[in-house]
Amino acid sequence: xxxxxxxxxxxxxxxxELRAYLKSKGAEISExxxxxxxxxxxxxxxxxxxVCLKEDDKDVESVMNSVVSLLLILEPDKQEALIESLCEKLxxxxxxxxxxxxxxxxxxxxxxxxxxxxxxxTVYCSLIKVASACGAxxxxxxxxxxxxxxxxxxxxxTEKKHTLLRLLYDALVDCKKRFHLAIFEEEVNKLAxxxxxxISCFPSCQKKSLLIEALISGSFASDSAAKVMVELLGSxxxxxxxxxxxxxxxxxxxxLKDPNTFxxxxxxxxxxxxxxxxxxxxxxxxxxxxxxxxSYVKFYQNNKxxxxxxxxxxxxxxxxxxxxxxxxxxxxxxxxxxxxxxQELQIGADDVEAFVIDAVKTKMVNCKIDQTQRKVVxxxxxxRTFGKQQWQQLYDTLNSWKQNLNxxxxxxxxxxxx
Numbered sequence: 001x002x003x004x005x006x007x008x009x010x011x012x013x014x015x016x017e018l019r020a021y022l023k024s025k026g027a028e029i030s031e032x033x034x035x036x037x038x039x040x041x042x043x044x045x046x047x048x049x050x051v052c053l054k055e056d057d058k059d060v061e062s063v064m065n066s067v068v069s070l071l072l073i074l075e076p077d078k079q080e081a082l083i084e085s086l087c088e089k090l091x092x093x094x095x096x097x098x099x100x101x102x103x104x105x106x107x108x109x110x111x112x113x114x115x116x117x118x119x120x121x122t123v124y125c126s127l128i129k130v131a132s133a134c135g136a137x138x139x140x141x142x143x144x145x146x147x148x149x150x151x152x153x154x155x156x157x158t159e160k161k162h163t164l165l166r167l168l169y170d171a172l173v174d175c176k177k178r179f180h181l182a183i184f185e186e187e188v189n190k191l192a193x194x195x196x197x198x199i200s201c202f203p204s205c206q207k208k209s210l211l212i213e214a215l216i217s218g219s220f221a222s223d224s225a226a227k228v229m230v231e232l233l234g235s236x237x238x239x240x241x242x243x244x245x246x247x248x249x250x251x252x253x254x255x256l257k258d259p260n261t262f263x264x265x266x267x268x269x270x271x272x273x274x275x276x277x278x279x280x281x282x283x284x285x286x287x288x289x290x291x292x293x294x295s296y297v298k299f300y301q302n303n304k305x306x307x308x309x310x311x312x313x314x315x316x317x318x319x320x321x322x323x324x325x326x327x328x329x330x331x332x333x334x335x336x337x338x339x340x341x342x343q344e345l346q347i348g349a350d351d352v353e354a355f356v357i358d359a360v361k362t363k364m365v366n367c368k369i370d371q372t373q374r375k376v377v378x379x380x381x382x383x384r385t386f387g388k389q390q391w392q393q394l395y396d397t398l399n400s401w402k403q404n405l406n407x408x409x410x411x412x413x414x415x416x417x418x
Contacts, residue, residue, distance in 0.1 A: 011073065014066060015041040021063055027051045039078040042070055046086050050093050053101070064105050072112045080119045083109065087126035099134035106130060107140070118154045125167055132171035142168060144227050158235070165232040166247065172225035173254075226255065233270040244272035252276075252285050253310050256317070262324060262364055264289045265385040280306050290385055293318070293325040293345060322347070323359055330365050330381035338374040352376075 009017070012033060019031050019041070027048035034040040045067060052060050071082055086109070090102045110123045131137045141147075147168065151161050229251045236244045252273065255261050267273050268289060276282040280303055287295050300307055300314060307314060322345045329336055329344060338352050347355055352369075356376055359365050366379040 025051045068109050091126050091129045116153045128171050137171045137175035169228045233272045241271040241275045248272035293321045296321045330378040334378045336376045
């Protein structure tokens, strides 16, 4: 990659120009190049380069790109320490200020380096930190498949791999919170003008309530942070699973809290989660994986303080467990009476229809209401767990289809012969 340079001269003269520029901005640096070579010059330049980051003139980006361009021509063994030093400067400099410039410089450095250079790990981590600090994580590459490839290309140690994934997870979680808040504020203003006429008969407080409900019911992008955390936990072995205790705990709580997450059985297979067996958090997860609403109610009655300490809301847990219980019922029964639903889901007769509508909206269950016979007719439902039994059912279904298709084929062949 070609990085824009501050001036088209030799590397030695470029270093001298940089020294002179930085000194003119008040940096304590000699204008004369070091006798130790370019890497020594760059070390001294990087040490004081933050003085120019304070400037708000058009030369700053060119000056810093010049530093980056000189770094990229150094021998690999002389790059690492200097790159780490520059990254530290760009990450720590007045966090929140000049974010676009710092991101651009780090991006130029990252993409200008050979893709297999291990020190790209340091640059990428710095990119994440700066992007997270200014709420701009969406502007850097965070796709899990790409991150996996980089981890392999850079031949990272287990510790560095865990550090990178944990850093990326925290950044994505923080960015999601900021994104939702920003979208919420923006959409409130848009919706206020779009549907003002439709709710003009309501008082202003009711208008606000209607707008908020409209936004909450909308769907947001899938949470890639959860995928990163699962990737992190999946990288632990039985030998070091105990080290991920905090991460496993956070992963479970976040999954339970997420209003769009309904399947949890994959978490039980993660070694750090298995390490939590016997603890309340693992018991709670097991309930959400396969138990019914009654089990959760009993758990809550015995462990109310624990649920509250996790930051989980009991009513939200109840709503999710009602859906999960209904999913289990729908897998086993193609027809479910209203009376059975009222008993199993602990809802009133007047709430059945609203519940079914909300359940269908999640796309976890596909069913219809038969008001005449007071029952729900199920078309299909997502399995809460998918183990050996479910694989066998899938095999039997596919095999049945295959046999039916063969019968159709034979029937067509017999017709063609006549």
